Amino acid sequence: MSDTSPILVWFRRDLRLSDHAALSAACDSGRPVIPVFVHDGLSENLGAAPKWRLGLGVGALGEALEEKGSRLILRRSDQALDALQDLIKETGAGAVYWSRLYDPQTVSRDSQIKAELKEQGIDARSFGGHLMFEPWTVETKTGGYYKVYSPFWKTVKTRDVEVPRSAPSDLHPPENWPKSDALAEWEMGAEMNRGAAVVRPFVQLGEAAAQARLGHFIAHLIDGYKDNRNTPGMDGTSNLSENLSLGEISPHQCWHAGQRALQEGKRGAETFLKELVWREFAYHLMHHTPRILDQNWREEWNDFPWKDDGRAAEVWAWKKGRTGVPFVDAAMRELYVTGRMHNRARMIVASYLTKHLMTHWRIGQAWFEDCLIDWDPASNAMGWQWTAGSGPDAAPYFRVFNPVTQREKFDPDAAYVDRWIAEGRDAPHDDALAFFEACPRHWGMNAQDSYPTPIVSLDGGRKRALTAYENRKD
Numbered sequence: 001m002s003d004t005s006p007i008l009v010w011f012r013r014d015l016r017l018s019d020h021a022a023l024s025a026a027c028d029s030g031r032p033v034i035p036v037f038v039h040d041g042l043s044e045n046l047g048a049a050p051k052w053r054l055g056l057g058v059g060a061l062g063e064a065l066e067e068k069g070s071r072l073i074l075r076r077s078d079q080a081l082d083a084l085q086d087l088i089k090e091t092g093a094g095a096v097y098w099s100r101l102y103d104p105q106t107v108s109r110d111s112q113i114k115a116e117l118k119e120q121g122i123d124a125r126s127f128g129g130h131l132m133f134e135p136w137t138v139e140t141k142t143g144g145y146y147k148v149y150s151p152f153w154k155t156v157k158t159r160d161v162e163v164p165r166s167a168p169s170d171l172h173p174p175e176n177w178p179k180s181d182a183l184a185e186w187e188m189g190a191e192m193n194r195g196a197a198v199v200r201p202f203v204q205l206g207e208a209a210a211q212a213r214l215g216h217f218i219a220h221l222i223d224g225y226k227d228n229r230n231t232p233g234m235d236g237t238s239n240l241s242e243n244l245s246l247g248e249i250s251p252h253q254c255w256h257a258g259q260r261a262l263q264e265g266k267r268g269a270e271t272f273l274k275e276l277v278w279r280e281f282a283y284h285l286m287h288h289t290p291r292i293l294d295q296n297w298r299e300e301w302n303d304f305p306w307k308d309d310g311r312a313a314e315v316w317a318w319k320k321g322r323t324g325v326p327f328v329d330a331a332m333r334e335l336y337v338t339g340r341m342h343n344r345a346r347m348i349v350a351s352y353l354t355k356h357l358m359t360h361w362r363i364g365q366a367w368f369e370d371c372l373i374d375w376d377p378a379s380n381a382m383g384w385q386w387t388a389g390s391g392p393d394a395a396p397y398f399r400v401f402n403p404v405t406q407r408e409k410f411d412p413d414a415a416y417v418d419r420w421i422a423e424g425r426d427a428p429h430d431d432a433l434a435f436f437e438a439c440p441r442h443w444g445m446n447a448q449d450s451y452p453t454p455i456v457s458l459d460g461g462r463k464r465a466l467t468a469y470e471n472r473k474d
Contacts, residue, residue, distance in 0.1 A: 005094035006032040006174045008087055010080075012106075014099040014129055014247035015061040016207040017068070019164035021127035022097040027168035034091060034174055035065055036073045039186055040080040042105055047370035048191035049339050050245075053203065055188030057246045060206030062183070070171040074181040081113045088122060090178045095123035099130055099247070102283050103377045104290045132161045132251045133280055135287035145288040148393045152281050153274060164253045195336070198438035202338040203242070203373065210243035214257055222261050225268025232331075232342035233415030238272065241374040242340060244279070251276055282382035285392055292391065293381045294362065301390040304472055306360035314357050317455050318349070319367055320443055321420075321435070324454035327407040328352050330420035333435040337420075339373030344410055350387035351401035356461030358468065361388040389469075398469055400462045423451035 007026040014020060026033045037058050046054065062072035077083035084096055096117055101110070110126065117124035128134055133156055138146065146152040189196045204213050217238040221228070228236025243249045255276055262269035285292050296302050309315065317323050321332035331345035341349070353364045361384040368380055385391025389399075411417055422428035422435070428447060436447050 004031055006034050006091050007095040007097055008084065008093045009033055009035050010084065010096055010098040011035060011037045011061060012098060013101060015057045016248050017064055017167040019250040019252055021129050022099050024165050024168060025127065026097050027171055031172065032174040033171045034073060034093065035070060036087060038080045038083045039076040041078045042109065047375065049371050049373050050375040052189035052192045052196060053373040054246060055183065055186065056203060056205055057248060059183055064207060068171050070173060071177055073178055074183055076181055076186060080109060081116055087178055091174060097125050097127065100126045100128055101130060102135060102287050129250055130247060131280055131283055132255055133159065135284045138284055146284060149278065149281050152284065153277050156277055161255045162252055164250060164256060195438040198337055198434050199339045207248050210249035213240060213243065214249060214254060218257050218261050222268045222272055223266045226271040230344045230410050232345050233411050245374045245376045279379055282378035285382060286378040292385060293377060296390040297385050297392050298390050305468055307358055308360045310363045314455055315359055315363060318353055318357065320445065322452050324452040325403045326417045326421055327403040327411065330417045333420040335371050336438050337431055337434045339371065346383060347387050348401050348403050348406050350384055352403060354388040355400045355465040356456055356458065358465060361385060361390065398466055400465055402458060404458065422447040423449050
């Protein structure tokens, strides 16, 4: 195969041009570069919000490439391999480069694709970039993997993290571009229904927006991050999870920005760096113990009497933000209006579902998987199992968050609850009203409804959970 043949750069959850190892390698070769996105069975099976947000990100990437004089070629196929092989035949491409992902389904798909392409004489290469540290490179002193976060942090905090690459200055185009699907025809937002128009203003779309978000956080918020990140009623976090999940910004870029802030003496910088490493820890665990995605990581929890009915009345009340517990309901409505949820609120709603309602964490995990625009397979699973008590380095099951005392501590002026709860208020916040525009009509909800009484007693629910925990130990 001629070394002047094109290279296909297969974009997935790496929707950026800067600090993109696969793209840089392709451009440095001097050969024509054909950027590609394949909408295959894995992306088709995403939840409503993640798939919609992915579609927006793909569109933004296409625009960024056009500004560079390039294009993003779109193809749809149940099997990504089929789409890539078709493009190889059409373009004469001699190589396919991509950025690695780590969930079991993607690893299986990519391994098969790499083997098939190499068998056909195609140079198939995968590159890092979605993580700072490849999961298999972080080991305990005995050569095992880490099951607890603190020693993981101590091991990696002084590691060198690659300096981010600049975006390529020149993407050499092929002599002839292959045909491309039209993104709109994929209808990746169809399952969002009327919710898409409500959530869209809260999206910070694309690489430029992600970089601006990071810059704003470092300049204005990181100093107070340690103190303010648990207060959902204020702008105290980076909000970068949305962009990290799709690779619109790289963890390397965030890490080095955080390190500069640390060197400048900004108080919250180390806490921010620890949160980036918590994400790495989730991927470390997913790589070594993929059961974390769909099974109790601690097998002794398999006989715990969680309810597993996702359509139970109590569960639907939780999903609709109608539990009668303002902090819980506010969080669930924030999720539906913005596609995101404050991290403190995520812990509260997860604890309420798995403990006060004694419902399996998988039901909550699946709801988040459908509703989050910052959905991430490792972080979502890790977060749910951590709160439920069934995961590695988990919060003890007997730690049952009280949503009332949590509200008093972290939302003392009720700014968060007032923003998201409309019922019973003379002049509800616009965001609280937006919930009724986003939620399905068949839910039959209205801002003029009476606010519900609690569906379970907080004290009674806590005692029920602790009794089940004690019985499990016996």
